[in-house]
Amino acid sequence: MFLSVLTSVSEQFTFRCRNFLLYLFVFCNFSKLLIIDVKGYENGMKKTDIVNDYLEKGRVLLTTGQLADALTNFHSAIDADPQSYLAYFRRATVYLAMGKSKSAVSDLSKVIELKPDFTGSRVQRGNVFLKQGDFNEAKIDFQTVLQSDSSNSEAHNLLDLTIRMSQKMQQAENSFRNKDHTNAAEIFSEIIEVSFVNQKPKSIYIYGRDMGNIQNFLDV
Template sequence: MINPNKILLGICLLAIIGCDSIEDKKGRFLLKGNEKLEENDPKSAIVFYNEALALDSAYADAYFNKAMAQLRLHQLDETILDLSKAIQIRPDYFEAIFQRGLSYLDNGEFYKAKEDADRLLQLDANNWKSYFLTGLSQEKLKKFAEALVAFEQASILEPSNSDLLVNQATLLFYQKDFGKAKEIISKAELLNPSEPNLHNLRSMILFEEKDLDGALISVEKAIAFDNRQAYFYNNKGLYLLFLGKPEEAIDLINQSIQMDSKNPFAMRNKGIYYVMQGDKISALQYLKELSEKYPDMDLVQEYYQKAQAL
């Protein structure tokens, strides 16, 4: 005999399942996507975010999280597109604007990054990220004085952030104010002694000051803290060139180029290597184009002339 209570219970369960709202369903897809992202599986995360968006095409958080997953896959155009969709839905979406500005910088769209920085300042002039993005975009636009002011303001708002100090020191390095740059690097080191960029920057200053051994020690510290940065290996290669160790140097420079084939400083260093080897044809192959595209890059004109004189 069928128990009517069981029938009633089944009906109630079906009713509960049937009443599961779109809001609940899309939220679960978002959470599943987040779990996959935490597991470093961005492709699967994107699948879940798309499921959430299929339920609600105006789900700003799903567009944002999907963009962050695409960023992990180095899909910058797709990242920018989805962040723009999130911002279109929520014009005051601060974090989406911030991340889009950073993505514009990575994509070489510096003026668009500056526009997003201006937008952040209008939204929240008391948030360090507004000034951080402003500083980064102004730096890319070669407006170093404006960038320095922005980074200084960001540091006032976020004094425990060592990266902001390293950015200030970098700008001072560009301006050849090595003494002040080193002072700020020391402050950053007190906050975070394992920050690789401060050690790399210190190495660059020491190289400019002709302290080659000190430069080598500092860049090796940078590599010890982060062995994934192509420009660290490139800098170490440069120092080894000037320390009279060309074969060790060229191995590191080539390694850097394999990691990042678009770095003109690595091409410069390879040209310098060939000048030191007396190989005029190979040296000119690298330095002639650099002298035209980057005429103000340190050492380029000097070694282009040396290559021509071989």
């Protein structure tokens, strides 16, 4: 009798120990997952804070005209988070202020890749293309913006300007081919007020202006 009671108690104790060990195992693993999740959240918050700090410092430096220092901060923001579209956009703004349009276009293209619905970046890139004399690329950007936001007045105005400049470019080139250098120079002088980066209209304008002056001299 005593032996059977002892056996029963032993079995119950063993069962409870097993349950306790099982509970302990589950608790330990759950705790590990919880700790990992909390650490991941904390690291994510720290990363966001770091990026925001660089962005804010860069913004302040940009507004005070300290372009090189602003650029350094935006570089650091991108290094901390390569998926931050805002960091690329602000760095593009600095590049434009520095006259580095090629680098600006690269960053604006990255912004469009990361956040396609951010129309400001596409308008800005289209404006750079317009100033470079890349009228077809500019039209594509402005038209794309208007497809999603038909009330965007800036895109409308820039698209109209791009179309006018493209037409003037065609007129100027036709005049130049017809040896009407004076007229070509006059038209190109209007174009380079908008598309001042592109060296093609500028060089043809200078040549046309000089040829027109020579022709006027010969006609006297």
